[in-house]
Amino acid sequence: MKTPAKVIRTDKWRLNPTTEQRVLLSETVEVYRRACRYLVGIIYTHWGELGDLTADQLTPAVEKLMHKTAKRPNIKYPQFNKTFYKFPSYLRRAAIAFSAGQVSSFVTRYRDWQSGSRKRKDAKPPRLNASTGCYPSLYKGQCYKLHGFNTVEVKVFNGSDWIWTDVHITGLRERHLVASNKMMSPSIVINNRGYYLSVPFTCKPEKRKPEANVTAVDLGINTTATIAVVTHSGTVIHAEFVHPGRDIDRRDKRLKSVSTRASLTMGKGGKLHKGFCSKTYDKCRRINHQIGHIVSKRIVEIAKKFNSSAIVFENLKGWRPKGGKKRSNLRQKFHGWLKSKIRDFTEMKWAELGGRVVEVVAAYTSKLAYDGSGVVKRNSKKYSLATFTSGKRFNADLNGAYNIGARGVFKLVCRNDNEGRSSKRSGRPPRSWVCLCDLWVSGNPKLA
Template sequence: MKTPTKVIRTDKWQLNPTPDNKMLLGETVKVYRRACRYLVGIIYTHWSELGELTADQLTPAVEKLMHQTAKRPNVKYPQFNKTFYKFPSYLRRAAIAFSAGQVSSFVTRYREWQSGNRKRKDALAPRLNADTGCYPSLYKGQCYKLHGYDQVEIKVFNGSDWLWTTIQITGLRERHLVANNKMMSPSLVFNERVCHLSVPFTCKPEKRKPEANVTAVDLGINTTATIAVVTHSGTVIHREFLHPGRDIDRRDKRLKSVSMRASLTMGKGGKLHKGFCSKTYQKCRRINHQIGHIVSKRIVDIAKEFNSVRVAWPTALAIVFENLKGWKPKGGKKRSKLRQKFHGWLKSKIRDFTEMKWAELGGKLIEVVAAYTSKLAYDGSGTVKRNSKKYSLATFPSGKYFNADLNGAYNIGARGVFKLTRRNDGEGRSSKSTGRPPRGWACLCDLWVRGNPKLA
């Protein structure tokens, strides 16, 4: 019997520090980074001996080199205890683990460079970066204490000594409320812009029971996502269109301003300087990130909502996407509106975000072949014709008008059912009577035929 897969997800717990707290947190991060820089030099110097050790063996081996105790008064690098007075033991071990990772990464990259494994022939050798922007990991009881979920006590450095300070928690998510989730050691993230705890959770999704439907998603240009919930018998029990138009308009308005500023800067000729409108592009990327989360969250919510019908099929409910990896747009002239729409297509972002959210609930995401999903009518009547004035409208050979994206979602759902049940009788076959092209793929009607052979 398969054990449930562990999934690690990280929550952000917003903190509201006072001016005094900010000063203490800043000193704590500063001294932790100094300790990491110090340890990187020690570990790299002795890497020929330390590199062969396991993670459990490496930490005590490094401490023998630099940490003085009553039983170990003589060490090779006694300056550490003098420079970092009363440095907490758990922070010291976290710094050793981080520094060892930095050294190990550098040694591996440098060996690859020496062996000739380079992106370019003239690529420079990698450098060991000891000045990293790391943040301290906090261990329960030793470095932080939770008082409910409203306050947290953190051990901080005031410039001469280590003491406890209390900070208000102002923002949480829901992962700490799930019984199966196990909270791991958080990291204190503090700089000029942000102050929060980065809290990882080990999630153990429950094994999903066999279900009777799949949630199919068609990712489009005019409509961001079209969703259809299809049962194994071919019945569509829910359909929905997702298109966060307000966020898309905000993004497109900013991108349009870039072209206007570029024409004013260059005139009829010339070149733009490096980093032109970088802040605007950064803002647009963040809007795209938000759109991806909004759409993926709604997809997962729909999959959860229609996860109640039980039948005796040997599979669990899944979310089905088209396999669009490596797909490149063919339509649209250079600098045309259609080409710009293709650049704003969030097919990979939505798919990846959905997979992360759905895996946390124990669900399965599968991909099917994208060929002929929108081109074939779901009722098996043949190839559809797209309206030249309104491309989202499709005309079936029978004369029926239907939404092209919804038609594609129906066919994607059918292929997902066939793939999950490991029955490919609906794929890879041709039909002269229905007018399908050679090597046609499964449509929704193939599920009807499987459920009722008299329809064949």
């Protein structure tokens, strides 16, 4: 097995500054942003000579233009040292790196626009955004000093000078407790929800010795996620339904209020103004974000508990839902289907533990019975219920999870997955439509 690659994840530590410290932190962020705007102009003006430099070469080249020293008394832009008095050297270099990234991005996008690479024919040219919402990166020893995990000493700007102040940390995550994780330079983040330290960690997962099983996930609209742990011999050792109904009801209740308010606003005709119910939609997006994390966290917990070799999803990229019957809410349910969000969140969490995510063909996972009896019949009144040709009644989502797990096993461990499966040319189901019963036939395949 290959050594797992390093991954970078970020924790958010909540700060509890005093009223005076809030002013100092806000002033520090503001002066850093003003410095970035100033540097964007300098770097863009000289991009012809700076654009071909490496990152290590660019920073000293920019400093030669705007930072006065004893050995370099004559510079082209002496206003920087006057405007940003005693600006810390580490913050200055961080601002240069960020500003260079802004200019590089703009130049690339503008060249693409000039060459005709546009989403629309009438697309306007990109603009250089010097007024950015960036946050200052803090370097250990120079800009911040961590005293345990209760207090952080931060260098802040008080309007005339740079001073140190102790800020209490009231909320932590868990990544700092992992010995193999390496803490990188944090950033001060200020928004309408509070004051935080955004702390990135370099995570180096340990080598895994997984068991001979996979964790299969069937993502649905009636049940958010149906999970089945399938061994390489076709035995299902765990099955679980994950459906945070309370959060889903909170989201749907808010979305339903939008149509009511829209009808009261428009009447029988007319148009809604731009940004109509924007706060409600923002709240629903945050609820969806929370649902994605709740479900993905549970999937990873199960995979970790059974030490699975992989987590298996259906490949639903590019899938488009079909509208339901008139006056049905099926289309709204599909809009709230978090298939991509849950899959992406799961992959991020699982990669941090050194695991891998596998995608299999989605066709006929729920339509074929896991026992090989053929196509199932779905109940028209209760679509989550499936009836096999033998008369057996089974949960359709769980049946799909079994088949997803079987396809994941064949994709991972079978040297030759065409044993007992015919090709498309024979008129029978293609080899990619593996069911759980195919693992029973093949026995216990050896690892490839």
